[in-house]
Amino acid sequence: MKNLFLIAYLDIRESLRSKWFYVYAVVFGGLMGLFFITGVSDSVVMGFTGLSRMMLIFIQVTIIILPIFILITTVKSISGDRESNVLEYMLSFPVSLRDYYWGKMLGRFITVFTPVFFALLLGVVFGLVHGGDMPWRMIGLYSLLLVSMSFVFLGIAFWLSTIVKSSDIALGGAFVIWITLLAFIDIALMGLMLQNRLDDNVIVTLAMLNPIEVFRIGAITLFDPELTVIGPVAYYLLDTLGSVWLMVYSVVYPVIVGVLFAFLGYTAFRRKDLL
Protein backbone atom coordinates (compact mmCIF):
# COMPACT_ATOMS: atom_id res chain seq x y z
CA MET A 1 0.00 0.00 0.00
CA LYS A 2 2.77 2.45 0.77
CA ASN A 3 4.00 2.09 -2.79
CA LEU A 4 0.51 2.74 -4.13
CA PHE A 5 0.52 6.20 -2.59
CA LEU A 6 4.12 6.74 -3.66
CA ILE A 7 3.22 5.96 -7.27
CA ALA A 8 0.14 8.20 -7.07
CA TYR A 9 2.20 11.02 -5.61
CA LEU A 10 4.88 10.72 -8.29
CA ASP A 11 2.28 10.59 -11.05
CA ILE A 12 0.74 13.79 -9.74
CA ARG A 13 4.14 15.48 -9.57
CA GLU A 14 4.79 14.43 -13.12
CA SER A 15 1.45 15.75 -14.34
CA LEU A 16 1.99 19.03 -12.56
CA ARG A 17 5.13 19.48 -14.60
CA SER A 18 3.47 18.87 -17.94
CA LYS A 19 1.79 21.38 -20.18
CA TRP A 20 -1.39 19.43 -20.77
CA PHE A 21 -2.31 19.81 -17.15
CA TYR A 22 -2.24 23.59 -17.31
CA VAL A 23 -4.16 23.72 -20.56
CA TYR A 24 -6.69 21.42 -18.98
CA ALA A 25 -6.86 23.38 -15.75
CA VAL A 26 -7.27 26.69 -17.53
CA VAL A 27 -9.76 25.55 -20.15
CA PHE A 28 -11.87 23.32 -18.03
CA GLY A 29 -11.43 24.90 -14.64
CA GLY A 30 -12.01 28.33 -16.17
CA LEU A 31 -15.18 27.18 -17.88
CA MET A 32 -16.45 25.55 -14.74
CA GLY A 33 -15.67 28.64 -12.76
CA LEU A 34 -17.54 30.82 -15.22
CA PHE A 35 -20.39 28.39 -15.16
CA PHE A 36 -20.83 28.61 -11.46
CA ILE A 37 -20.15 32.29 -11.19
CA THR A 38 -22.71 33.25 -13.82
CA GLY A 39 -25.08 30.48 -12.80
CA VAL A 40 -25.02 31.24 -9.12
CA SER A 41 -25.12 35.01 -9.41
CA ASP A 42 -27.93 34.97 -11.95
CA SER A 43 -29.92 32.51 -9.95
CA VAL A 44 -30.19 35.01 -7.13
CA VAL A 45 -31.91 37.35 -9.54
CA MET A 46 -34.10 35.15 -11.59
CA GLY A 47 -34.30 31.71 -10.07
CA PHE A 48 -33.26 28.60 -11.82
CA THR A 49 -35.57 27.97 -14.67
CA GLY A 50 -34.67 31.12 -16.51
CA LEU A 51 -31.13 29.88 -16.68
CA SER A 52 -31.62 26.72 -18.64
CA ARG A 53 -30.15 28.04 -21.83
CA MET A 54 -26.96 29.30 -20.21
CA MET A 55 -26.45 26.15 -18.23
CA LEU A 56 -27.22 23.98 -21.16
CA ILE A 57 -24.33 25.48 -23.07
CA PHE A 58 -22.00 24.77 -20.19
CA ILE A 59 -23.17 21.23 -19.84
CA GLN A 60 -22.72 20.63 -23.55
CA VAL A 61 -19.19 21.97 -23.31
CA THR A 62 -18.45 19.70 -20.37
CA ILE A 63 -19.84 16.74 -22.23
CA ILE A 64 -17.46 17.30 -25.07
CA ILE A 65 -14.35 18.48 -23.27
CA LEU A 66 -14.19 16.37 -20.13
CA PRO A 67 -14.19 12.91 -21.75
CA ILE A 68 -11.71 13.74 -24.47
CA PHE A 69 -9.38 15.51 -22.08
CA ILE A 70 -9.39 12.60 -19.70
CA LEU A 71 -8.97 10.10 -22.52
CA ILE A 72 -6.10 11.76 -24.32
CA THR A 73 -4.14 12.65 -21.22
CA THR A 74 -4.58 9.28 -19.56
CA VAL A 75 -4.48 6.81 -22.40
CA LYS A 76 -0.76 7.34 -22.80
CA SER A 77 0.10 6.84 -19.15
CA ILE A 78 0.89 3.14 -19.30
CA SER A 79 1.24 2.62 -23.05
CA GLY A 80 3.60 5.61 -23.37
CA ASP A 81 5.76 4.46 -20.46
CA ARG A 82 5.90 1.02 -21.96
CA GLU A 83 6.97 2.35 -25.34
CA SER A 84 9.66 4.60 -23.94
CA ASN A 85 10.98 1.87 -21.61
CA VAL A 86 10.19 3.97 -18.56
CA LEU A 87 7.94 1.16 -17.41
CA GLU A 88 10.83 -1.30 -17.72
CA TYR A 89 12.97 0.76 -15.39
CA MET A 90 10.34 1.70 -12.84
CA LEU A 91 9.09 -1.87 -12.59
CA SER A 92 12.58 -3.23 -12.09
CA PHE A 93 12.17 -2.01 -8.51
CA PRO A 94 10.24 -4.11 -6.02
CA VAL A 95 6.86 -2.51 -6.59
CA SER A 96 3.87 -4.79 -7.02
CA LEU A 97 1.82 -4.48 -10.17
CA ARG A 98 -1.21 -3.82 -8.02
CA ASP A 99 0.40 -0.81 -6.35
CA TYR A 100 1.70 0.47 -9.65
CA TYR A 101 -1.54 0.23 -11.60
CA TRP A 102 -3.90 1.52 -8.94
CA GLY A 103 -1.40 4.11 -7.82
CA LYS A 104 -1.23 5.49 -11.35
CA MET A 105 -4.99 5.50 -11.51
CA LEU A 106 -5.37 7.25 -8.17
CA GLY A 107 -2.83 9.85 -9.21
CA ARG A 108 -4.60 10.50 -12.51
CA PHE A 109 -7.96 10.75 -10.83
CA ILE A 110 -6.68 13.39 -8.45
CA THR A 111 -4.99 15.31 -11.28
CA VAL A 112 -8.06 15.24 -13.47
CA PHE A 113 -10.50 16.08 -10.76
CA THR A 114 -8.62 18.77 -8.83
CA PRO A 115 -9.17 21.60 -11.35
CA VAL A 116 -12.87 20.73 -11.47
CA PHE A 117 -13.06 20.68 -7.73
CA PHE A 118 -11.37 24.05 -7.39
CA ALA A 119 -13.69 25.49 -9.98
CA LEU A 120 -16.64 24.28 -7.97
CA LEU A 121 -15.14 25.74 -4.84
CA LEU A 122 -14.62 29.03 -6.60
CA GLY A 123 -18.25 29.08 -7.66
CA VAL A 124 -19.40 28.34 -4.13
CA VAL A 125 -17.20 31.04 -2.62
CA PHE A 126 -18.42 33.50 -5.21
CA GLY A 127 -22.03 32.60 -4.48
CA LEU A 128 -21.54 32.97 -0.74
CA VAL A 129 -19.89 36.37 -1.16
CA HIS A 130 -22.78 37.50 -3.31
CA GLY A 131 -25.23 36.36 -0.68
CA GLY A 132 -28.50 34.75 -1.56
CA ASP A 133 -29.45 31.12 -1.40
CA MET A 134 -26.88 28.60 -2.50
CA PRO A 135 -28.29 25.78 -4.60
CA TRP A 136 -26.41 23.23 -2.45
CA ARG A 137 -28.35 20.27 -3.67
CA MET A 138 -27.64 21.11 -7.28
CA ILE A 139 -23.95 21.77 -6.64
CA GLY A 140 -23.60 18.51 -4.76
CA LEU A 141 -25.33 16.44 -7.39
CA TYR A 142 -23.52 18.09 -10.25
CA SER A 143 -20.18 17.38 -8.55
CA LEU A 144 -21.19 13.78 -8.11
CA LEU A 145 -22.09 13.54 -11.77
CA LEU A 146 -18.73 15.01 -12.70
CA VAL A 147 -16.90 12.57 -10.44
CA SER A 148 -18.67 9.61 -11.96
CA MET A 149 -18.13 10.82 -15.52
CA SER A 150 -14.42 11.40 -14.81
CA PHE A 151 -14.28 7.95 -13.35
CA VAL A 152 -15.80 6.11 -16.28
CA PHE A 153 -13.43 7.72 -18.75
CA LEU A 154 -10.47 7.15 -16.51
CA GLY A 155 -11.38 3.48 -16.34
CA ILE A 156 -11.77 3.22 -20.11
CA ALA A 157 -8.50 5.07 -20.69
CA PHE A 158 -6.55 2.82 -18.34
CA TRP A 159 -8.00 -0.25 -19.94
CA LEU A 160 -7.03 0.97 -23.41
CA SER A 161 -3.63 2.05 -22.19
CA THR A 162 -2.92 -1.41 -20.84
CA ILE A 163 -4.18 -3.65 -23.61
CA VAL A 164 -2.62 -1.71 -26.47
CA LYS A 165 1.10 -1.93 -27.18
CA SER A 166 1.68 1.41 -28.86
CA SER A 167 0.56 4.76 -27.53
CA ASP A 168 -0.48 5.94 -31.01
CA ILE A 169 -2.97 3.12 -31.28
CA ALA A 170 -4.17 3.87 -27.78
CA LEU A 171 -4.73 7.49 -28.76
CA GLY A 172 -6.55 6.47 -31.93
CA GLY A 173 -8.70 4.07 -29.94
CA ALA A 174 -9.56 6.82 -27.48
CA PHE A 175 -10.77 9.05 -30.31
CA VAL A 176 -12.90 6.31 -31.79
CA ILE A 177 -14.55 5.65 -28.43
CA TRP A 178 -15.17 9.31 -27.85
CA ILE A 179 -16.64 9.97 -31.29
CA THR A 180 -18.84 6.88 -31.11
CA LEU A 181 -20.23 7.83 -27.72
CA LEU A 182 -20.81 11.41 -28.82
CA ALA A 183 -22.55 10.31 -31.99
CA PHE A 184 -25.01 8.29 -29.97
CA ILE A 185 -26.27 11.00 -27.71
CA ASP A 186 -29.83 12.03 -27.98
CA ILE A 187 -29.68 13.89 -31.26
CA ALA A 188 -28.51 10.91 -33.24
CA LEU A 189 -30.82 8.59 -31.37
CA MET A 190 -33.74 10.85 -32.11
CA GLY A 191 -32.86 10.72 -35.78
CA LEU A 192 -32.92 6.95 -35.71
CA MET A 193 -36.18 6.97 -33.84
CA LEU A 194 -37.81 9.28 -36.35
CA GLN A 195 -36.70 7.16 -39.24
CA ASN A 196 -38.05 4.10 -37.48
CA ARG A 197 -34.87 2.26 -38.31
CA LEU A 198 -34.58 0.76 -34.88
CA ASP A 199 -36.92 -0.54 -32.28
CA ASP A 200 -37.64 2.03 -29.56
CA ASN A 201 -36.43 -0.29 -26.85
CA VAL A 202 -33.08 -0.62 -28.56
CA ILE A 203 -32.77 3.13 -28.74
CA VAL A 204 -33.56 3.58 -25.08
CA THR A 205 -31.11 0.85 -24.14
CA LEU A 206 -28.40 2.46 -26.24
CA ALA A 207 -29.04 5.74 -24.48
CA MET A 208 -28.88 4.18 -21.05
CA LEU A 209 -25.64 2.38 -21.81
CA ASN A 210 -23.84 5.46 -23.09
CA PRO A 211 -22.11 7.19 -20.18
CA ILE A 212 -22.04 10.52 -22.00
CA GLU A 213 -25.76 10.40 -22.58
CA VAL A 214 -26.34 9.33 -18.99
CA PHE A 215 -24.30 12.27 -17.73
CA ARG A 216 -26.12 14.59 -20.09
CA ILE A 217 -29.55 13.51 -18.95
CA GLY A 218 -28.52 13.56 -15.30
CA ALA A 219 -26.99 17.02 -15.53
CA ILE A 220 -29.86 18.51 -17.43
CA THR A 221 -32.52 17.20 -15.05
CA LEU A 222 -30.81 19.26 -12.39
CA PHE A 223 -31.64 22.49 -14.13
CA ASP A 224 -34.60 21.57 -16.20
CA PRO A 225 -36.54 18.94 -14.23
CA GLU A 226 -39.09 18.58 -17.02
CA LEU A 227 -36.38 17.86 -19.58
CA THR A 228 -38.18 20.02 -22.09
CA VAL A 229 -34.94 20.96 -23.75
CA ILE A 230 -33.67 17.57 -24.79
CA GLY A 231 -34.86 14.68 -26.82
CA PRO A 232 -37.59 12.13 -26.41
CA VAL A 233 -35.30 9.40 -25.12
CA ALA A 234 -34.41 11.43 -22.06
CA TYR A 235 -38.01 12.26 -21.57
CA TYR A 236 -38.99 8.63 -21.78
CA LEU A 237 -36.37 7.70 -19.18
CA LEU A 238 -37.53 10.39 -16.79
CA ASP A 239 -41.05 9.20 -17.23
CA THR A 240 -40.31 5.55 -16.49
CA LEU A 241 -37.64 5.91 -13.80
CA GLY A 242 -38.76 9.05 -12.02
CA SER A 243 -36.32 11.84 -11.20
CA VAL A 244 -34.78 10.27 -8.09
CA TRP A 245 -33.93 6.96 -9.70
CA LEU A 246 -32.78 8.67 -12.83
CA MET A 247 -30.30 10.63 -10.72
CA VAL A 248 -29.16 7.53 -8.83
CA TYR A 249 -28.64 5.76 -12.11
CA SER A 250 -26.72 8.69 -13.60
CA VAL A 251 -24.29 8.68 -10.70
CA VAL A 252 -23.91 4.95 -10.10
CA TYR A 253 -23.90 3.50 -13.60
CA PRO A 254 -20.78 5.33 -14.87
CA VAL A 255 -18.90 4.38 -11.71
CA ILE A 256 -19.73 0.73 -12.28
CA VAL A 257 -18.60 0.89 -15.89
CA GLY A 258 -15.43 2.70 -14.85
CA VAL A 259 -14.60 0.09 -12.21
CA LEU A 260 -15.29 -2.70 -14.69
CA PHE A 261 -12.94 -1.30 -17.31
CA ALA A 262 -10.30 -0.48 -14.72
CA PHE A 263 -10.39 -4.10 -13.55
CA LEU A 264 -10.24 -5.44 -17.08
CA GLY A 265 -7.16 -3.29 -17.60
CA TYR A 266 -5.64 -4.50 -14.35
CA THR A 267 -6.19 -8.12 -15.29
CA ALA A 268 -4.53 -7.59 -18.66
CA PHE A 269 -1.66 -5.75 -16.95
CA ARG A 270 -1.01 -8.71 -14.68
CA ARG A 271 -1.55 -11.49 -17.17
CA LYS A 272 0.16 -10.27 -20.31
CA ASP A 273 3.79 -9.40 -21.03
CA LEU A 274 4.57 -6.09 -19.39
CA LEU A 275 6.75 -4.83 -22.22
Next chain:
Amino acid sequence: MALVQIENATKSFMGTRVLDEVSITMDAGDRIAMMGPNGAGKTTLVRAMLGFYRIESGSIRVGGFDPMKQRVKVLENVSFIPQTPPPVRLSLDELLRFVERSSGTEREAIIAEAARMDLDVQGHLRKPFFKLSGGMKQKLLIAIALSKKSDLLVFDEPTANLDPKGREQFYQLLTEIDSQTATLFITHRLDEIEALVNREITMDLGKVVNDARL
Protein backbone atom coordinates in the same frame (compact mmCIF):
# COMPACT_ATOMS: atom_id res chain seq x y z
CA MET B 1 20.65 -23.59 -4.22
CA ALA B 2 21.60 -21.75 -7.39
CA LEU B 3 20.91 -18.03 -7.45
CA VAL B 4 19.40 -18.18 -10.92
CA GLN B 5 18.00 -21.35 -12.40
CA ILE B 6 16.80 -21.16 -15.99
CA GLU B 7 15.56 -24.41 -17.49
CA ASN B 8 14.52 -24.76 -21.13
CA ALA B 9 13.07 -21.28 -21.24
CA THR B 10 11.30 -20.62 -24.53
CA LYS B 11 9.73 -17.39 -25.72
CA SER B 12 8.44 -16.35 -29.14
CA PHE B 13 7.46 -13.00 -30.56
CA MET B 14 5.08 -13.13 -33.48
CA GLY B 15 5.87 -16.72 -34.28
CA THR B 16 9.66 -16.45 -34.08
CA ARG B 17 11.52 -18.08 -31.25
CA VAL B 18 13.56 -15.45 -29.51
CA LEU B 19 14.50 -17.73 -26.63
CA ASP B 20 14.89 -21.33 -27.68
CA GLU B 21 15.18 -23.80 -24.80
CA VAL B 22 17.64 -21.68 -22.87
CA SER B 23 19.14 -23.27 -19.76
CA ILE B 24 21.58 -21.37 -17.56
CA THR B 25 22.48 -21.64 -13.89
CA MET B 26 24.10 -18.72 -12.09
CA ASP B 27 25.64 -18.94 -8.65
CA ALA B 28 26.67 -16.42 -6.06
CA GLY B 29 29.97 -14.84 -7.06
CA ASP B 30 29.55 -15.49 -10.78
CA ARG B 31 30.84 -12.64 -12.93
CA ILE B 32 29.32 -13.29 -16.30
CA ALA B 33 29.95 -11.54 -19.58
CA MET B 34 27.07 -12.28 -21.91
CA MET B 35 27.70 -11.74 -25.58
CA GLY B 36 26.06 -12.37 -28.88
CA PRO B 37 25.03 -10.55 -32.05
CA ASN B 38 22.20 -8.01 -32.15
CA GLY B 39 18.86 -9.72 -31.81
CA ALA B 40 20.32 -12.85 -30.20
CA GLY B 41 17.81 -12.64 -27.34
CA LYS B 42 20.00 -11.28 -24.54
CA THR B 43 17.68 -8.47 -23.51
CA THR B 44 14.69 -10.78 -23.81
CA LEU B 45 16.31 -13.28 -21.46
CA VAL B 46 17.03 -10.61 -18.89
CA ARG B 47 13.48 -9.29 -19.13
CA ALA B 48 12.11 -12.78 -18.59
CA MET B 49 14.32 -13.08 -15.50
CA LEU B 50 12.87 -9.84 -14.15
CA GLY B 51 9.26 -10.86 -14.72
CA PHE B 52 8.52 -8.64 -17.72
CA TYR B 53 7.89 -11.47 -20.16
CA ARG B 54 5.94 -14.63 -19.59
CA ILE B 55 7.84 -17.57 -21.06
CA GLU B 56 5.85 -20.18 -22.97
CA SER B 57 7.60 -23.19 -21.57
CA GLY B 58 10.44 -24.05 -19.24
CA SER B 59 11.02 -22.37 -15.91
CA ILE B 60 12.95 -19.50 -14.40
CA ARG B 61 13.78 -19.07 -10.73
CA VAL B 62 15.67 -16.15 -9.28
CA GLY B 63 16.64 -16.55 -5.65
CA GLY B 64 14.22 -19.46 -5.63
CA PHE B 65 11.27 -17.28 -6.71
CA ASP B 66 9.19 -17.26 -9.87
CA PRO B 67 9.64 -13.85 -11.53
CA MET B 68 6.05 -13.74 -12.77
CA LYS B 69 4.31 -14.92 -9.63
CA GLN B 70 6.68 -13.40 -7.06
CA ARG B 71 7.96 -10.32 -8.86
CA VAL B 72 8.51 -8.28 -5.74
CA LYS B 73 10.52 -11.01 -4.02
CA VAL B 74 12.73 -11.38 -7.09
CA LEU B 75 13.22 -7.66 -7.59
CA GLU B 76 14.12 -7.02 -3.96
CA ASN B 77 17.39 -8.78 -4.64
CA VAL B 78 18.19 -7.63 -8.15
CA SER B 79 19.75 -4.41 -9.43
CA PHE B 80 19.13 -3.65 -13.06
CA ILE B 81 20.45 -1.16 -15.59
CA PRO B 82 18.51 -1.14 -18.86
CA GLN B 83 20.06 -1.03 -22.32
CA THR B 84 19.05 2.58 -22.94
CA PRO B 85 18.46 5.11 -20.15
CA PRO B 86 14.68 5.61 -20.03
CA PRO B 87 13.31 9.15 -20.51
CA VAL B 88 11.95 9.33 -16.97
CA ARG B 89 10.20 12.65 -16.46
CA LEU B 90 10.57 12.63 -12.70
CA SER B 91 13.09 15.03 -11.21
CA LEU B 92 16.20 13.47 -9.69
CA ASP B 93 14.77 14.21 -6.27
CA GLU B 94 11.57 12.33 -7.09
CA LEU B 95 13.42 9.47 -8.75
CA LEU B 96 15.63 9.08 -5.69
CA ARG B 97 12.57 9.18 -3.49
CA PHE B 98 11.04 6.41 -5.58
CA VAL B 99 14.17 4.29 -5.30
CA GLU B 100 14.50 4.93 -1.55
CA ARG B 101 10.90 4.16 -0.72
CA SER B 102 10.43 1.18 -3.00
CA SER B 103 13.71 -0.62 -2.42
CA GLY B 104 15.02 0.79 0.84
CA THR B 105 18.23 2.07 -0.76
CA GLU B 106 19.79 5.02 1.03
CA ARG B 107 19.87 8.29 -0.85
CA GLU B 108 23.22 9.20 0.70
CA ALA B 109 24.75 6.01 -0.62
CA ILE B 110 23.57 6.80 -4.15
CA ILE B 111 24.86 10.35 -4.00
CA ALA B 112 28.23 9.16 -2.70
CA GLU B 113 28.49 6.49 -5.40
CA ALA B 114 27.61 9.03 -8.10
CA ALA B 115 30.24 11.42 -6.77
CA ARG B 116 32.87 8.77 -7.34
CA MET B 117 32.03 8.94 -11.04
CA ASP B 118 32.18 12.75 -10.91
CA LEU B 119 28.43 13.09 -11.09
CA ASP B 120 27.06 15.84 -8.87
CA VAL B 121 23.55 14.77 -7.91
CA GLN B 122 22.87 17.48 -5.31
CA GLY B 123 23.27 20.22 -7.89
CA HIS B 124 20.65 18.71 -10.20
CA LEU B 125 17.99 17.52 -7.79
CA ARG B 126 15.22 19.58 -9.34
CA LYS B 127 16.10 18.69 -12.91
CA PRO B 128 13.98 16.09 -14.72
CA PHE B 129 16.00 12.94 -15.24
CA PHE B 130 15.51 12.94 -19.03
CA LYS B 131 17.21 16.32 -19.29
CA LEU B 132 20.54 14.99 -18.03
CA SER B 133 23.13 14.16 -20.66
CA GLY B 134 23.34 10.56 -21.85
CA GLY B 135 26.44 9.84 -19.79
CA MET B 136 25.05 11.54 -16.69
CA LYS B 137 21.91 9.45 -16.91
CA GLN B 138 23.94 6.30 -17.15
CA LYS B 139 26.12 7.27 -14.21
CA LEU B 140 23.09 7.87 -12.06
CA LEU B 141 21.55 4.54 -13.04
CA ILE B 142 24.86 2.86 -12.21
CA ALA B 143 25.05 4.64 -8.86
CA ILE B 144 21.52 3.54 -8.02
CA ALA B 145 22.15 -0.05 -9.10
CA LEU B 146 25.40 -0.32 -7.12
CA SER B 147 23.92 1.23 -3.98
CA LYS B 148 20.96 -1.09 -3.89
CA LYS B 149 21.69 -4.16 -1.80
CA SER B 150 21.25 -7.04 -4.23
CA ASP B 151 22.40 -10.59 -4.79
CA LEU B 152 22.37 -10.12 -8.54
CA LEU B 153 23.40 -7.17 -10.70
CA VAL B 154 22.16 -7.14 -14.26
CA PHE B 155 23.76 -4.64 -16.59
CA ASP B 156 22.50 -4.45 -20.16
CA GLU B 157 25.38 -2.63 -21.91
CA PRO B 158 25.86 0.02 -19.27
CA THR B 159 28.88 1.80 -20.72
CA ALA B 160 27.57 2.83 -24.14
CA ASN B 161 27.34 6.55 -23.33
CA LEU B 162 30.24 6.93 -20.95
CA ASP B 163 33.37 8.89 -21.79
CA PRO B 164 36.69 7.04 -21.32
CA LYS B 165 37.18 8.45 -17.86
CA GLY B 166 33.65 7.54 -16.80
CA ARG B 167 34.26 4.04 -18.04
CA GLU B 168 37.46 3.75 -16.01
CA GLN B 169 35.68 4.96 -12.89
CA PHE B 170 32.85 2.53 -13.50
CA TYR B 171 35.21 -0.44 -13.82
CA GLN B 172 36.94 0.67 -10.66
CA LEU B 173 33.61 0.61 -8.81
CA LEU B 174 32.91 -2.85 -10.16
CA THR B 175 36.08 -4.24 -8.61
CA GLU B 176 34.63 -3.26 -5.23
CA ILE B 177 31.42 -5.25 -5.53
CA ASP B 178 30.98 -7.81 -2.78
CA SER B 179 32.49 -11.10 -3.87
CA GLN B 180 29.27 -12.98 -3.12
CA THR B 181 27.21 -10.85 -5.49
CA ALA B 182 26.59 -12.30 -8.93
CA THR B 183 26.87 -9.98 -11.93
CA LEU B 184 25.51 -10.42 -15.40
CA PHE B 185 26.99 -8.07 -17.96
CA ILE B 186 25.62 -7.89 -21.42
CA THR B 187 28.31 -6.43 -23.59
CA HIS B 188 29.67 -6.21 -27.09
CA ARG B 189 33.16 -5.24 -25.86
CA LEU B 190 34.56 -8.16 -24.00
CA ASP B 191 38.10 -6.77 -23.97
CA GLU B 192 37.02 -3.99 -21.59
CA ILE B 193 35.63 -6.18 -18.87
CA GLU B 194 37.66 -9.30 -19.45
CA ALA B 195 39.63 -8.72 -16.28
CA LEU B 196 36.43 -8.48 -14.26
CA VAL B 197 34.66 -11.62 -15.32
CA ASN B 198 35.05 -15.30 -14.53
CA ARG B 199 32.54 -16.68 -16.99
CA GLU B 200 31.50 -16.05 -20.58
CA ILE B 201 28.17 -16.94 -22.09
CA THR B 202 27.45 -16.44 -25.78
CA MET B 203 23.97 -16.44 -27.23
CA ASP B 204 22.90 -16.61 -30.85
CA LEU B 205 19.46 -17.01 -32.39
CA GLY B 206 17.88 -17.51 -29.00
CA LYS B 207 20.20 -20.30 -27.90
CA VAL B 208 23.18 -20.50 -25.59
CA VAL B 209 26.01 -21.43 -27.95
CA ASN B 210 28.87 -21.15 -25.51
CA ASP B 211 29.18 -21.16 -21.74
CA ALA B 212 32.72 -21.20 -20.37
CA ARG B 213 34.16 -20.59 -16.93
CA LEU B 214 37.49 -18.85 -17.06
